[in-house]
Amino acid sequence: MDIPDIAQRPWLLLPGTLCTAFVFDGFLDDLGVPTAHRMAVALDRPSVADYQSDFKDLPADSIVCGFSLGAIVAAQYADRIKPHQLILFGLNPHADDPRKEQSRRDLERDVIEMGGAAALKLRPMQIHGQQPDKTRDAIYAMAEASSQLITAQTALALNRPSALPALARSTMPVLSLTGTLDQSAPPSQGIAAAEAAPRGTFRELDGLGHFALIEDPAACAMAVKQLMDAA
Structure with a gap:
């Protein structure tokens, strides 16, 4: 698949926790996808089952692309949708680890009390790429x-089941695709997702972390293009 073919397709985008569709912008700009071809799903509902309407009547030529929590939702629907391609960045396909509940609840409380930016500033983030300050x-x-x-x-995030059966x-x-330095969703989790899918492929993003899409959008775009060309 060449770049013009990628650019001509409709893209359904699912961003992650405390993210907007901006997380995909640099990546899609590098692929030449026009803004008019991008449709984002807001993760504003508490259950995976609540997102059925977002995938209804999905065009067969579309590309579904998710990041982190958005990739989790997209992967949960992998057996119910038939887009041209499913692209998952920073995916943890497993059910949530119960040991994470308290930290998730703490983040929720802080975001409600002080806002998203202030809450994240209390929590050290490992940022990689050439412009970490800009990414942060x-x-x-x-x-x-x-x-x-x-x-x-x-x-x-807390209530999701494993996405591996749907991927299978x-x-x-x-x-x-997963950054080699991703501590939130390590490469082993991305590999598990790709191995579960009959037509799955995994690619490491060298030297990048969980926010690879912002850390180096050009590298992410090149990796996707190479994988599609090889398919």
Whole structure:
């Protein structure tokens, strides 16, 4: 698949916790995808089952792309949708670890009390790439803009089942991409997702972390193009 073909397709985008569709912008700009071809799903509902309408009547030529919590939601629907391609960045396909509940609840409380940016500033983040300060500022800006979604997103993260069964029943190509330095969703989790999907492929993003899409959007775009060309 060449760049013009990628650019001509409709993209359904699912951002992560305290993220907006901005997380995909640099990546899609590098692929040449026009703004008019991008449709974002707000993670504003507390259950995976609440997102059925977002995938209804999905065009067969579309590309579904999710990041982090958005990748989790997209992966949960892998056996119920038939887009041209499913692309998952920073995916943890497993049910949530119960040991994370308290930290998730603490983040939810802080976001409600002080806003998304201030809450994240209390929590050290490992940022990689050539412009870490710019990346960090973008993350804070997205968190502030999406603060009102934190209660639904916390419930969504806590209550999700494993996505591996849905991935195992998928029929479309599934691309799983993870930064080699991703501590939130390590490469082993992205590998598990790709291995579960009959047409799954995994690619490491060298030297990048959980926010690889912002840390180096050009590298993410190149990796996706190479995987699609090889398919």
